[in-house]
Amino acid sequence: MLIDLHSHSTASDGADAPSVLVDVAFKGGVRALALTDHDTLAGLDEASQQAEALGMLFLPSIEIEINAQRGAFHLLGLNFDAKKSQAMQQLALALDQQQKQREERNVEILSKLNALGLPCDYAEIRALAKDVVGRVHIARYLFMKGYVKSQQAAFDLYLANGRPAYIRKESFELAEAVALIHQAGGKAIVAHPLSLYQSWRVMAESFAQFKAIGVDGLEAYHSSCKANESRRFVALAQSLGLLVTGGSDYHGAKYFSRRLGYATAGEKIDPSLLLPLLRPEQLAQWEKMQYEAMDKSF
Missing domain, CATH: 3.20.20.140 (Metal-dependent hydrolases)
Structure with missing residues (x-):
């Protein structure tokens, strides 16, 4: 097996x-x-x-x-461990807070893309993601709109570190993430x-x-x-x-x-x-x- x-x-x-x-x-x-x-x-x-x-x-x-x-x-x-419901809720809350920060980041990225002459509709990008919106969905959108020749080109030209629409992602510190994982079993x-x-x-x-x-x-x-x-x-x-x-x-x-x-x-x-x-x-x-x-x- x-x-x-x-x-x-x-x-x-x-x-x-x-x-x-x-x-x-x-x-x-x-x-x-x-x-x-x-x-x-x-x-x-x-x-x-x-x-x-x-x-x-x-x-x-x-x-x-x-x-x-x-x-x-x-x-x-x-x-x-599903039985550790309170710890799972704490993890979910921490993830929700992080996602709010990343939503703000996504808006900043689109603002930069718009300023570069690449009009972007966040509602359309959201439709490409079932839940969490990330750079991969923005890259897919840029490709679908014909702004780039491939999703990878979207990163190479605009979204990767050092490119004009890059914004650093807010992430967890290791100790915090380890503690949340352990508390949830x-x-x-x-x-x-x-x-x-x-x-x-x-x-x-x-x-x-x-x-x-x-x-x-x-x-x-x-x-x-x-x-x-x-x-x-x-x-x-x-x-x-x-x-x-x-x-x-x-x-x-x-x-x-x-x-x-x-x-x-x-x-x-x-x-x-x-x-x-x-x-x-x-x-x-x-x-x-x-x-x-x-x-x-x-």
Whole structure:
């Protein structure tokens, strides 16, 4: 049975609705799935209900952007405990506050684009996003309007850091995000560490600091990783006593290099990576699913 600990739906920047994502995963052989939409919990209920209907183990999760001087620092919050309702509400409130700040940022970006002679209608851009509006939706809008030749060109010409319509995004501090994740019963995992854009020496120093702050692990297996890179991340995690996870970072079928259930070099994600993340009742469910799968194979 396959697992996947990093996936996205239309609640952020994925191509599939949460329930559709679960269907696609199940049909592909995935039996344990974490939905990790960017800075939002909006898709979790829908995905959870569909996973329950299919008999899939579902891990309610998130991917939170962290303030970083360089690169992109994303923190996975894996497997929240739905019973910790007050903590989940606190996380939702913090995300809502952050989203208000980002709405202000979006308005500033559009103001800059308008000043550059590229008229933009925020209502039309909102229609492209099912929930959270981000630069990817603005880029898609610019492409649809014919202002640029591709979505990537929108970033290259206008939206990327250093370009004329760039506005810095407000993000969480690491300690705050870790605390919110832990209070909600989840594990704090650094996503796709290569995006930190650090040398291996600096990376080792950084992860020692991250662990001191409370980070639980790192995503050693990811669709962007080569096999030797994943091996180095596993060794780094082991040297620091950190958990190792793996995920496809699936955003939809349009990303041909990413398949649910597969990560580094197109290899299957090891199901054993799931076990340290599970609560006792989930572990019992997973073991039962494995036994039933074995019975069917004979």
